[in-house]
Amino acid sequence: MIPYGKHHIDQGDIDAVVDVLENHFLTQGAKVPEFEQALCDYTGANYCTAVNSATSGLHVACLAAGVKAGDMVWSTPNSFVASANCALYCGASVDFIDMDPATRNIDIDLLAKKITQAKRENKLPKALIVVHFAGFSCDMKLISDLLKGVDIVLIEDAAHGLGGSYLNTKIGACEYSDMAVLSFHPVKSITTAEGGAVMTNSEYFAQQIVLFAKHGVTRDVQLFDSEASDLSKQGPWYYQQLELGYNYRLSDMQAALGISQLRKLDGFVAARQKCADFYFENLAHLPLKLPQNDLSTQGPENQSGWHLFMIELDDSVKLDRKTVYEQLVHKGIGVNVHYIPIHLHPFYQRLGFKPGDYPAAEHFYDRAITLPLYPSLSIHEQKAVLAALEEVLL
Numbered sequence: 001m002i003p004y005g006k007h008h009i010d011q012g013d014i015d016a017v018v019d020v021l022e023n024h025f026l027t028q029g030a031k032v033p034e035f036e037q038a039l040c041d042y043t044g045a046n047y048c049t050a051v052n053s054a055t056s057g058l059h060v061a062c063l064a065a066g067v068k069a070g071d072m073v074w075s076t077p078n079s080f081v082a083s084a085n086c087a088l089y090c091g092a093s094v095d096f097i098d099m100d101p102a103t104r105n106i107d108i109d110l111l112a113k114k115i116t117q118a119k120r121e122n123k124l125p126k127a128l129i130v131v132h133f134a135g136f137s138c139d140m141k142l143i144s145d146l147l148k149g150v151d152i153v154l155i156e157d158a159a160h161g162l163g164g165s166y167l168n169t170k171i172g173a174c175e176y177s178d179m180a181v182l183s184f185h186p187v188k189s190i191t192t193a194e195g196g197a198v199m200t201n202s203e204y205f206a207q208q209i210v211l212f213a214k215h216g217v218t219r220d221v222q223l224f225d226s227e228a229s230d231l232s233k234q235g236p237w238y239y240q241q242l243e244l245g246y247n248y249r250l251s252d253m254q255a256a257l258g259i260s261q262l263r264k265l266d267g268f269v270a271a272r273q274k275c276a277d278f279y280f281e282n283l284a285h286l287p288l289k290l291p292q293n294d295l296s297t298q299g300p301e302n303q304s305g306w307h308l309f310m311i312e313l314d315d316s317v318k319l320d321r322k323t324v325y326e327q328l329v330h331k332g333i334g335v336n337v338h339y340i341p342i343h344l345h346p347f348y349q350r351l352g353f354k355p356g357d358y359p360a361a362e363h364f365y366d367r368a369i370t371l372p373l374y375p376s377l378s379i380h381e382q383k384a385v386l387a388a389l390e391e392v393l394l
Ligand SMILES: *Cc1c(COP(=O)(O)O)cnc(C)c1O
Pocket: 052, 053, 054, 055, 056, 079, 080, 082, 083, 131, 157, 159, 160, 182, 183, 184, 185, 194, 195, 196
Protein backbone atom coordinates (compact mmCIF):
# COMPACT_ATOMS: atom_id res chain seq x y z
CA MET A 1 0.00 0.00 0.00
CA ILE A 2 1.35 3.42 -0.98
CA PRO A 3 0.42 5.75 1.91
CA TYR A 4 -0.89 9.29 1.35
CA GLY A 5 1.85 10.80 3.51
CA LYS A 6 5.05 9.63 5.16
CA HIS A 7 7.78 11.20 7.27
CA HIS A 8 11.40 10.93 6.21
CA ILE A 9 13.93 10.03 8.93
CA ASP A 10 17.62 9.48 8.16
CA GLN A 11 20.64 8.43 10.22
CA GLY A 12 21.45 12.08 11.01
CA ASP A 13 18.03 12.46 12.66
CA ILE A 14 18.56 9.27 14.67
CA ASP A 15 22.04 10.35 15.77
CA ALA A 16 20.73 13.75 16.86
CA VAL A 17 18.12 12.16 19.15
CA VAL A 18 20.54 9.57 20.53
CA ASP A 19 23.06 12.34 21.27
CA VAL A 20 20.48 14.08 23.48
CA LEU A 21 19.64 10.83 25.25
CA GLU A 22 23.30 10.13 25.96
CA ASN A 23 24.73 13.57 26.59
CA HIS A 24 22.17 16.28 27.32
CA PHE A 25 19.13 17.35 29.30
CA LEU A 26 16.02 15.53 28.07
CA THR A 27 13.88 18.60 28.58
CA GLN A 28 14.49 22.31 29.31
CA GLY A 29 18.04 22.05 27.97
CA ALA A 30 19.76 23.85 25.11
CA LYS A 31 18.11 22.06 22.17
CA VAL A 32 14.71 23.74 22.41
CA PRO A 33 16.13 27.30 22.26
CA GLU A 34 18.42 26.18 19.43
CA PHE A 35 15.42 24.82 17.49
CA GLU A 36 13.45 28.00 18.17
CA GLN A 37 16.31 30.11 16.86
CA ALA A 38 16.63 27.89 13.77
CA LEU A 39 12.90 28.36 13.05
CA CYS A 40 13.31 32.14 13.39
CA ASP A 41 16.30 32.03 11.04
CA TYR A 42 14.41 29.92 8.51
CA THR A 43 11.13 31.84 8.49
CA GLY A 44 12.43 35.31 9.30
CA ALA A 45 10.09 35.79 12.27
CA ASN A 46 11.53 37.50 15.37
CA TYR A 47 10.16 35.18 18.05
CA CYS A 48 9.43 31.47 18.26
CA THR A 49 8.06 29.33 21.06
CA ALA A 50 8.26 25.59 20.52
CA VAL A 51 5.30 23.66 21.92
CA ASN A 52 4.24 20.02 22.08
CA SER A 53 1.74 20.27 19.20
CA ALA A 54 0.16 22.76 16.83
CA THR A 55 -3.06 22.19 18.75
CA SER A 56 -1.35 23.49 21.92
CA GLY A 57 0.17 26.28 19.81
CA LEU A 58 -3.26 27.38 18.57
CA HIS A 59 -4.57 27.32 22.14
CA VAL A 60 -1.79 29.55 23.49
CA ALA A 61 -2.02 31.82 20.43
CA CYS A 62 -5.69 32.39 21.27
CA LEU A 63 -4.85 32.96 24.94
CA ALA A 64 -2.09 35.40 23.98
CA ALA A 65 -4.62 37.19 21.76
CA GLY A 66 -6.76 37.65 24.86
CA VAL A 67 -9.54 35.31 23.71
CA LYS A 68 -11.83 34.52 26.63
CA ALA A 69 -15.39 33.61 27.58
CA GLY A 70 -17.90 35.73 25.72
CA ASP A 71 -15.56 36.41 22.80
CA MET A 72 -16.01 35.25 19.22
CA VAL A 73 -13.32 33.70 17.01
CA TRP A 74 -13.65 33.12 13.26
CA SER A 75 -12.07 30.19 11.44
CA THR A 76 -12.64 28.10 8.29
CA PRO A 77 -14.66 24.88 8.05
CA ASN A 78 -12.36 22.96 5.65
CA SER A 79 -9.68 22.25 8.20
CA PHE A 80 -8.74 19.94 11.00
CA VAL A 81 -10.87 20.43 14.13
CA ALA A 82 -7.93 21.99 16.01
CA SER A 83 -8.37 25.19 13.93
CA ALA A 84 -11.63 25.86 15.79
CA ASN A 85 -11.33 23.89 19.05
CA CYS A 86 -8.64 26.31 20.25
CA ALA A 87 -11.20 29.09 20.59
CA LEU A 88 -13.59 26.86 22.52
CA TYR A 89 -10.76 25.89 24.93
CA CYS A 90 -10.67 29.59 25.88
CA GLY A 91 -14.41 29.66 26.51
CA ALA A 92 -15.09 31.67 23.35
CA SER A 93 -17.57 30.90 20.56
CA VAL A 94 -16.64 29.99 17.01
CA ASP A 95 -18.06 31.02 13.70
CA PHE A 96 -16.81 30.09 10.22
CA ILE A 97 -16.19 31.67 6.85
CA ASP A 98 -16.63 29.26 3.95
CA MET A 99 -13.78 28.28 1.63
CA ASP A 100 -13.09 29.69 -1.81
CA PRO A 101 -13.44 26.74 -4.23
CA ALA A 102 -10.57 28.05 -6.40
CA THR A 103 -7.91 28.47 -3.71
CA ARG A 104 -9.51 26.14 -1.14
CA ASN A 105 -8.51 28.79 1.39
CA ILE A 106 -10.79 31.20 3.22
CA ASP A 107 -13.18 33.03 0.86
CA ILE A 108 -11.94 36.60 1.07
CA ASP A 109 -15.12 38.15 -0.39
CA LEU A 110 -17.21 36.38 2.23
CA LEU A 111 -14.74 37.53 4.88
CA ALA A 112 -15.08 41.15 3.71
CA LYS A 113 -18.89 40.89 3.86
CA LYS A 114 -18.79 39.30 7.29
CA ILE A 115 -16.52 42.03 8.64
CA THR A 116 -18.83 44.75 7.29
CA GLN A 117 -21.83 43.08 8.86
CA ALA A 118 -20.05 42.46 12.19
CA LYS A 119 -18.96 46.10 12.31
CA ARG A 120 -22.52 47.22 11.77
CA GLU A 121 -23.80 44.92 14.51
CA ASN A 122 -20.85 45.67 16.78
CA LYS A 123 -20.02 41.96 16.90
CA LEU A 124 -16.44 41.81 15.69
CA PRO A 125 -14.48 38.70 16.66
CA LYS A 126 -11.45 38.83 18.91
CA ALA A 127 -9.39 36.75 16.49
CA LEU A 128 -9.44 35.33 12.98
CA ILE A 129 -7.71 32.02 12.28
CA VAL A 130 -6.86 31.35 8.64
CA VAL A 131 -5.51 28.06 7.28
CA HIS A 132 -3.03 27.68 4.42
CA PHE A 133 -4.86 24.71 2.98
CA ALA A 134 -2.60 21.95 1.63
CA GLY A 135 0.37 24.34 1.76
CA PHE A 136 -0.80 27.28 -0.38
CA SER A 137 -0.70 30.50 1.56
CA CYS A 138 -3.89 32.46 1.96
CA ASP A 139 -3.67 35.89 0.39
CA MET A 140 -2.43 37.36 3.66
CA LYS A 141 -1.88 40.88 2.36
CA LEU A 142 -5.51 41.14 1.23
CA ILE A 143 -6.71 39.67 4.51
CA SER A 144 -4.57 41.99 6.63
CA ASP A 145 -5.79 44.95 4.55
CA LEU A 146 -9.38 43.95 5.35
CA LEU A 147 -8.53 43.93 9.05
CA LYS A 148 -6.98 47.41 9.01
CA GLY A 149 -8.77 49.67 11.44
CA VAL A 150 -10.56 46.83 13.20
CA ASP A 151 -9.22 45.22 16.34
CA ILE A 152 -8.98 41.56 15.27
CA VAL A 153 -5.92 39.44 16.04
CA LEU A 154 -4.89 37.57 12.89
CA ILE A 155 -3.57 34.04 13.53
CA GLU A 156 -2.26 31.77 10.77
CA ASP A 157 -2.87 28.07 11.28
CA ALA A 158 0.26 27.30 9.27
CA ALA A 159 0.25 23.57 10.11
CA HIS A 160 0.41 22.85 6.36
CA GLY A 161 2.62 25.78 5.52
CA LEU A 162 6.20 25.42 6.71
CA GLY A 163 8.56 25.37 3.72
CA GLY A 164 6.24 27.40 1.50
CA SER A 165 6.40 31.11 0.86
CA TYR A 166 4.15 34.05 0.15
CA LEU A 167 5.21 37.28 -1.58
CA ASN A 168 8.84 36.27 -1.17
CA THR A 169 8.66 35.68 2.57
CA LYS A 170 8.52 32.27 4.16
CA ILE A 171 5.21 31.13 5.60
CA GLY A 172 5.70 31.60 9.35
CA ALA A 173 7.38 35.00 8.94
CA CYS A 174 4.21 36.71 10.21
CA GLU A 175 4.75 39.49 7.69
CA TYR A 176 0.98 40.11 7.52
CA SER A 177 -0.27 38.42 10.70
CA ASP A 178 0.11 38.57 14.46
CA MET A 179 1.04 34.93 15.00
CA ALA A 180 1.60 31.77 12.94
CA VAL A 181 1.33 28.24 14.30
CA LEU A 182 3.40 25.39 12.84
CA SER A 183 2.93 21.62 13.22
CA PHE A 184 5.61 18.94 13.30
CA HIS A 185 3.27 15.96 13.24
CA PRO A 186 4.83 13.18 11.07
CA VAL A 187 2.68 13.89 8.00
CA LYS A 188 3.65 17.59 8.00
CA SER A 189 6.68 19.07 6.23
CA ILE A 190 9.13 18.30 9.04
CA THR A 191 8.55 16.23 12.16
CA THR A 192 9.41 16.05 15.85
CA ALA A 193 6.95 13.12 16.29
CA GLU A 194 4.50 15.44 18.03
CA GLY A 195 5.31 19.12 18.16
CA GLY A 196 4.58 22.62 17.02
CA ALA A 197 5.70 26.22 17.31
CA VAL A 198 4.17 29.66 17.54
CA MET A 199 5.92 32.38 15.55
CA THR A 200 5.41 36.12 16.03
CA ASN A 201 7.11 39.46 15.51
CA SER A 202 5.44 41.01 18.54
CA GLU A 203 7.39 41.10 21.78
CA TYR A 204 4.12 41.32 23.71
CA PHE A 205 2.57 38.26 22.04
CA ALA A 206 5.84 36.34 22.39
CA GLN A 207 5.89 36.97 26.12
CA GLN A 208 2.24 35.93 26.48
CA ILE A 209 2.78 32.77 24.42
CA VAL A 210 5.72 31.70 26.60
CA LEU A 211 3.74 32.42 29.75
CA PHE A 212 0.67 30.41 28.71
CA ALA A 213 2.76 27.51 27.33
CA LYS A 214 4.71 27.20 30.58
CA HIS A 215 2.20 27.06 33.46
CA GLY A 216 1.57 30.82 33.45
CA VAL A 217 4.77 30.99 35.49
CA THR A 218 7.62 33.48 35.06
CA ARG A 219 11.05 34.14 36.54
CA ASP A 220 11.28 37.49 34.75
CA VAL A 221 11.61 40.18 37.45
CA GLN A 222 10.24 42.76 35.02
CA LEU A 223 6.93 40.90 34.92
CA PHE A 224 6.63 40.26 38.67
CA ASP A 225 3.61 41.54 40.54
CA SER A 226 5.26 43.45 43.41
CA GLU A 227 1.98 44.00 45.23
CA ALA A 228 1.44 40.29 45.75
CA SER A 229 4.73 39.64 47.51
CA ASP A 230 7.56 41.49 49.27
CA LEU A 231 10.16 40.97 46.55
CA SER A 232 13.05 42.02 48.83
CA LYS A 233 12.54 38.76 50.75
CA GLN A 234 12.65 36.62 47.61
CA GLY A 235 15.80 35.05 46.16
CA PRO A 236 16.99 33.38 42.95
CA TRP A 237 14.61 30.45 43.54
CA TYR A 238 11.60 32.68 43.20
CA TYR A 239 8.99 32.61 40.46
CA GLN A 240 5.44 33.79 40.15
CA GLN A 241 2.37 32.36 38.50
CA LEU A 242 0.66 35.24 36.73
CA GLU A 243 -1.87 33.41 34.54
CA LEU A 244 -3.51 30.00 34.36
CA GLY A 245 -1.07 28.41 31.93
CA TYR A 246 -0.37 24.90 30.70
CA ASN A 247 2.58 22.57 30.32
CA TYR A 248 2.89 22.63 26.54
CA ARG A 249 6.69 22.30 26.37
CA LEU A 250 8.50 20.41 23.65
CA SER A 251 11.27 18.08 24.89
CA ASP A 252 14.94 18.41 23.95
CA MET A 253 14.87 15.01 22.22
CA GLN A 254 12.13 16.31 19.96
CA ALA A 255 13.88 19.64 19.41
CA ALA A 256 17.08 17.82 18.37
CA LEU A 257 15.04 15.88 15.81
CA GLY A 258 13.44 19.14 14.67
CA ILE A 259 16.83 20.86 14.19
CA SER A 260 18.06 17.94 12.11
CA GLN A 261 14.82 17.83 10.08
CA LEU A 262 14.74 21.57 9.46
CA ARG A 263 18.13 21.38 7.71
CA LYS A 264 16.50 19.09 5.16
CA LEU A 265 13.28 21.06 4.74
CA ASP A 266 14.14 22.77 1.45
CA GLY A 267 15.11 19.39 0.00
CA PHE A 268 11.80 17.93 1.20
CA VAL A 269 9.86 20.78 -0.43
CA ALA A 270 11.77 20.35 -3.70
CA ALA A 271 10.95 16.63 -3.69
CA ARG A 272 7.29 17.36 -2.95
CA GLN A 273 7.24 19.94 -5.76
CA LYS A 274 8.55 17.27 -8.15
CA CYS A 275 5.74 14.92 -7.12
CA ALA A 276 3.19 17.71 -7.60
CA ASP A 277 4.67 18.48 -11.05
CA PHE A 278 4.23 14.85 -12.04
CA TYR A 279 0.55 14.97 -11.07
CA PHE A 280 -0.03 18.24 -12.93
CA GLU A 281 1.67 16.86 -16.04
CA ASN A 282 -0.09 13.51 -15.99
CA LEU A 283 -3.58 13.98 -14.58
CA ALA A 284 -4.79 16.71 -16.94
CA HIS A 285 -6.73 14.26 -19.12
CA LEU A 286 -8.78 12.89 -16.23
CA PRO A 287 -12.19 14.27 -15.16
CA LEU A 288 -10.71 15.95 -12.11
CA LYS A 289 -10.24 19.39 -10.70
CA LEU A 290 -6.60 19.77 -9.69
CA PRO A 291 -5.33 22.16 -7.03
CA GLN A 292 -4.45 25.69 -7.90
CA ASN A 293 -0.95 25.55 -9.35
CA ASP A 294 0.37 28.82 -10.74
CA LEU A 295 -0.63 31.15 -7.89
CA SER A 296 -0.98 33.85 -10.55
CA THR A 297 -3.78 35.42 -8.54
CA GLN A 298 -1.22 36.07 -5.83
CA GLY A 299 1.87 36.64 -7.97
CA PRO A 300 4.83 34.50 -8.90
CA GLU A 301 6.62 34.99 -5.58
CA ASN A 302 4.57 32.24 -3.95
CA GLN A 303 5.53 28.64 -3.39
CA SER A 304 3.42 25.90 -1.89
CA GLY A 305 5.10 23.48 0.49
CA TRP A 306 2.83 20.80 -1.06
CA HIS A 307 1.69 19.33 2.23
CA LEU A 308 -1.22 17.66 0.42
CA PHE A 309 -2.26 17.08 -3.18
CA MET A 310 -6.03 16.96 -3.41
CA ILE A 311 -8.05 16.11 -6.45
CA GLU A 312 -11.75 16.82 -6.80
CA LEU A 313 -13.98 14.58 -8.93
CA ASP A 314 -15.68 16.52 -11.71
CA ASP A 315 -19.45 16.56 -11.60
CA SER A 316 -19.30 14.45 -14.81
CA VAL A 317 -17.86 11.51 -12.83
CA LYS A 318 -20.80 9.20 -12.22
CA LEU A 319 -19.11 7.19 -9.47
CA ASP A 320 -19.41 8.76 -6.06
CA ARG A 321 -16.33 9.66 -4.05
CA LYS A 322 -16.71 6.70 -1.70
CA THR A 323 -16.64 4.25 -4.61
CA VAL A 324 -13.60 5.91 -6.21
CA TYR A 325 -11.86 5.97 -2.84
CA GLU A 326 -12.58 2.28 -2.19
CA GLN A 327 -11.46 1.22 -5.66
CA LEU A 328 -8.19 3.13 -5.29
CA VAL A 329 -7.52 1.58 -1.88
CA HIS A 330 -8.32 -1.83 -3.36
CA LYS A 331 -5.59 -1.16 -5.94
CA GLY A 332 -3.05 -0.41 -3.20
CA ILE A 333 -3.27 3.39 -3.34
CA GLY A 334 -3.57 4.70 0.21
CA VAL A 335 -5.66 7.76 -0.51
CA ASN A 336 -7.24 9.91 2.18
CA VAL A 337 -9.78 12.73 2.53
CA HIS A 338 -9.13 16.20 4.00
CA TYR A 339 -11.31 17.35 5.67
CA ILE A 340 -14.69 16.50 7.09
CA PRO A 341 -15.94 20.10 7.43
CA ILE A 342 -15.54 21.07 11.08
CA HIS A 343 -19.14 22.24 11.47
CA LEU A 344 -20.48 18.81 10.43
CA HIS A 345 -18.93 16.95 13.36
CA PRO A 346 -21.56 15.97 15.94
CA PHE A 347 -19.89 18.16 18.56
CA TYR A 348 -20.24 21.23 16.36
CA GLN A 349 -23.77 20.32 15.27
CA ARG A 350 -24.66 20.28 18.98
CA LEU A 351 -23.42 23.89 19.07
CA GLY A 352 -26.01 24.75 16.42
CA PHE A 353 -24.18 24.30 13.11
CA LYS A 354 -25.91 22.23 10.45
CA PRO A 355 -25.43 20.75 6.97
CA GLY A 356 -25.80 23.48 4.36
CA ASP A 357 -24.14 26.18 6.47
CA TYR A 358 -20.92 26.20 4.38
CA PRO A 359 -21.78 24.84 0.94
CA ALA A 360 -18.35 25.28 -0.68
CA ALA A 361 -16.58 23.27 2.04
CA GLU A 362 -19.33 20.66 1.93
CA HIS A 363 -19.23 20.34 -1.87
CA PHE A 364 -15.45 20.02 -1.78
CA TYR A 365 -15.65 17.40 0.94
CA ASP A 366 -18.13 15.34 -1.13
CA ARG A 367 -15.82 15.17 -4.17
CA ALA A 368 -12.27 15.38 -2.75
CA ILE A 369 -9.56 12.73 -2.50
CA THR A 370 -6.01 13.22 -1.21
CA LEU A 371 -3.38 11.49 -3.37
CA PRO A 372 -0.08 10.17 -2.00
CA LEU A 373 2.57 12.86 -1.79
CA TYR A 374 5.71 12.83 0.35
CA PRO A 375 9.44 13.38 -0.23
CA SER A 376 10.39 9.73 -0.82
CA LEU A 377 7.45 8.94 -3.13
CA SER A 378 9.06 7.44 -6.23
CA ILE A 379 8.21 8.01 -9.88
CA HIS A 380 7.38 4.30 -10.03
CA GLU A 381 4.83 4.73 -7.23
CA GLN A 382 3.39 7.86 -8.82
CA LYS A 383 2.91 5.92 -12.06
CA ALA A 384 1.00 3.31 -10.06
CA VAL A 385 -1.24 6.07 -8.68
CA LEU A 386 -1.80 7.37 -12.21
CA ALA A 387 -2.59 3.91 -13.59
CA ALA A 388 -5.06 3.24 -10.77
CA LEU A 389 -6.80 6.59 -11.34
CA GLU A 390 -7.07 5.87 -15.07
CA GLU A 391 -8.55 2.43 -14.45
CA VAL A 392 -11.14 3.78 -12.04
CA LEU A 393 -12.09 7.00 -13.85
CA LEU A 394 -11.80 6.24 -17.57
C1 LIG B 1 -2.20 18.86 11.70
C2 LIG B 1 -3.02 20.08 11.87
C3 LIG B 1 -3.24 20.67 13.12
C4 LIG B 1 -2.84 20.03 14.40
O1 LIG B 1 -1.49 19.79 14.48
P1 LIG B 1 -0.92 18.92 15.69
O2 LIG B 1 0.53 19.28 15.69
O3 LIG B 1 -1.17 17.49 15.34
O4 LIG B 1 -1.61 19.35 16.93
C5 LIG B 1 -3.91 21.88 13.16
N1 LIG B 1 -4.38 22.46 12.05
C6 LIG B 1 -4.23 21.90 10.83
C7 LIG B 1 -4.74 22.61 9.64
C8 LIG B 1 -3.56 20.68 10.71
O5 LIG B 1 -3.44 20.11 9.52
